[in-house]
Amino acid sequence: MEVKDRKKVYDGYFKMYELTVEQDGHTFTREQFDRGTAVAALVHDTEKDSFILTRQFRIGSESDLVEVVAGMVDKGENPEESIKREIEEEIGYHVDALEHLYTFYSSPGGTTEKVLLYFAEVSKQHADGGGKADEHEKIEIVEYTKEEFLQLKTPDAKTIIAQLWLQLKYKA
Numbered sequence: 001m002e003v004k005d006r007k008k009v010y011d012g013y014f015k016m017y018e019l020t021v022e023q024d025g026h027t028f029t030r031e032q033f034d035r036g037t038a039v040a041a042l043v044h045d046t047e048k049d050s051f052i053l054t055r056q057f058r059i060g061s062e063s064d065l066v067e068v069v070a071g072m073v074d075k076g077e078n079p080e081e082s083i084k085r086e087i088e089e090e091i092g093y094h095v096d097a098l099e100h101l102y103t104f105y106s107s108p109g110g111t112t113e114k115v116l117l118y119f120a121e122v123s124k125q126h127a128d129g130g131g132k133a134d135e136h137e138k139i140e141i142v143e144y145t146k147e148e149f150l151q152l153k154t155p156d157a158k159t160i161i162a163q164l165w166l167q168l169k170y171k172a
Helices: 079-091 146-151 157-171
Strands: 002-011 015-023 026-034 037-045 050-058 063-067 069-072 097-105 114-122 140-144
Touching: 002 026, 037 079, 037 157, 050 069, 050 079, 050 146, 063 157, 069 079, 079 097, 079 114, 097 157, 114 157, 140 146, 146 157
Parallel strands: 037 114
Antiparallel strands: 002 015, 015 026, 037 050, 037 069, 050 063, 050 140, 097 114
């Protein structure tokens, strides 16, 4: 498949493109939701030996979700800077250590969103967290033991991937 043309058809909080593509001599259009690059982290408080997650309303699911800390890479930032900023904004911790786990597409059939997932170690909460008021974030901090986190039922893919990584880490 080859992209022949790209037109921006929506330019709001997100962007939407109409792509003209060619495959096997046929030309047709497809829509592409331009979401950008996201970062996420499974955060482990090494002092308490607990995992720190967030609960917040998500527009895509139209519900509150418990999930690993996550956000978007801002223009001019690299992903590591972005996830450290998100951890501070959302849960109020400085990052002591950061390990990249996976990079994956959240839904490559129609969106450009690429997610970089990290494991972050923290030890001292220096602020309340809760998100940024000017971004209308209302984030609740939730804390789990390793066993509670591994048993958490969630529809959130990045959190499920973090759970599976943690299971594999402790089986090795």
